[in-house]
Amino acid sequence: MSWLFPLTKSAASSAAGSPGGLTSLQQQKQRLIESLRSSHARLLPPQFPQEKPVISVYPPIRHHLMDKQGIYVTSPLVNNFTMHSDLGKIIQSLLDEFWKNPPVLAPTSAAFPYLYSNPGGMPSYASQGFPFLPSFPPQEASRTVSLSVADTSSTTSYTTAKPAAPSFGVLSNLPLPVPTADTSVQISQNGFGYRMPDVPDEFPELSELSVSQLTDMNEQEEILLEQFLTLPQLKQIITDKDNLVKSIEELARKNLLLEPSLEAKRQTVLDKYELLTQMKSTFEKKMQRQHELSESCSASALQARLKVAAHEAEEESDNIAEDFLEGKTEIDDFLSSFMEKRTVCHCRRAKEEKLQQVIAMHSQFHAS
Numbered sequence: 001m002s003w004l005f006p007l008t009k010s011a012a013s014s015a016a017g018s019p020g021g022l023t024s025l026q027q028q029k030q031r032l033i034e035s036l037r038s039s040h041a042r043l044l045p046p047q048f049p050q051e052k053p054v055i056s057v058y059p060p061i062r063h064h065l066m067d068k069q070g071i072y073v074t075s076p077l078v079n080n081f082t083m084h085s086d087l088g089k090i091i092q093s094l095l096d097e098f099w100k101n102p103p104v105l106a107p108t109s110a111a112f113p114y115l116y117s118n119p120g121g122m123p124s125y126a127s128q129g130f131p132f133l134p135s136f137p138p139q140e141a142s143r144t145v146s147l148s149v150a151d152t153s154s155t156t157s158y159t160t161a162k163p164a165a166p167s168f169g170v171l172s173n174l175p176l177p178v179p180t181a182d183t184s185v186q187i188s189q190n191g192f193g194y195r196m197p198d199v200p201d202e203f204p205e206l207s208e209l210s211v212s213q214l215t216d217m218n219e220q221e222e223i224l225l226e227q228f229l230t231l232p233q234l235k236q237i238i239t240d241k242d243n244l245v246k247s248i249e250e251l252a253r254k255n256l257l258l259e260p261s262l263e264a265k266r267q268t269v270l271d272k273y274e275l276l277t278q279m280k281s282t283f284e285k286k287m288q289r290q291h292e293l294s295e296s297c298s299a300s301a302l303q304a305r306l307k308v309a310a311h312e313a314e315e316e317s318d319n320i321a322e323d324f325l326e327g328k329t330e331i332d333d334f335l336s337s338f339m340e341k342r343t344v345c346h347c348r349r350a351k352e353e354k355l356q357q358v359i360a361m362h363s364q365f366h367a368s
Contacts (some may be wrong), residue, residue: 061104195235300359306352307352317345
């Protein structure tokens, strides 16, 4: 249990006196886990989590996370399982993936009895019935899909199952089955789905052949392929493929017809973007000009201007007084001009002092 409750330096001293070097809380957790193991021995092996579990699905399904037989989950989360992994999160991620990409039941066939029969040693658990999972498109009403964790200590091995039918060159290159409007299909949540034509368990036309013809068919691949190509199920798949190609071509033609209007709209968007760029540049220039004007009309700038103007008015009045003392100006002219300049000077100084008080109050208000 050291992997679940690692002892720290502070807990090592307190655990030294307890049996087995475990604290009372760790012993209680260990007894709880042992109780769960004994009651769920069919789900988790005694060596868990040192040995990674084997997650299986029954009945077999087709999904990119499953193996070729559709029984075992081959997800990297399961293959890379360690004692520090969270099995609950792994199961939850698998269920989320099955919800996003719903699997389909593997078709029943006499050549693959393990695809529909309950394998030996595989517990037939009922469906989990999670409320957040949608109902998968059933192909048989009496069959359910359930996810279970198989016991790795089971003596039953599935490697001895019947091998899959050989895939010949022509059959392996056949197109994937596609849905058509004339075929009864079951569309999954992602919009794609196709019901494979049912493969019969018996082929009555083979009973009319002689033993030598059957032997030649078994030994010569060309004859076998010719027989396969005459099957109505294969013809149906090829017909569906042709219909899909036609629908794709029709959709491509419609897209090409929309190209002129899309190009015109694209050009309109480019023109409006160019206009937006020009308006943005003009707006930035006006904002800069507005900032300059705002700075020139600020309280500190006005105070500096009033101070300079008051000093200029004072110098002019001093010059008028010097001219009068030197006898350059008459007394009447001196009085009128000197009083005017002095009045302007005192007004400007008064405004400067008042503005300075306003600035001080404003800065004090913002500071508080």
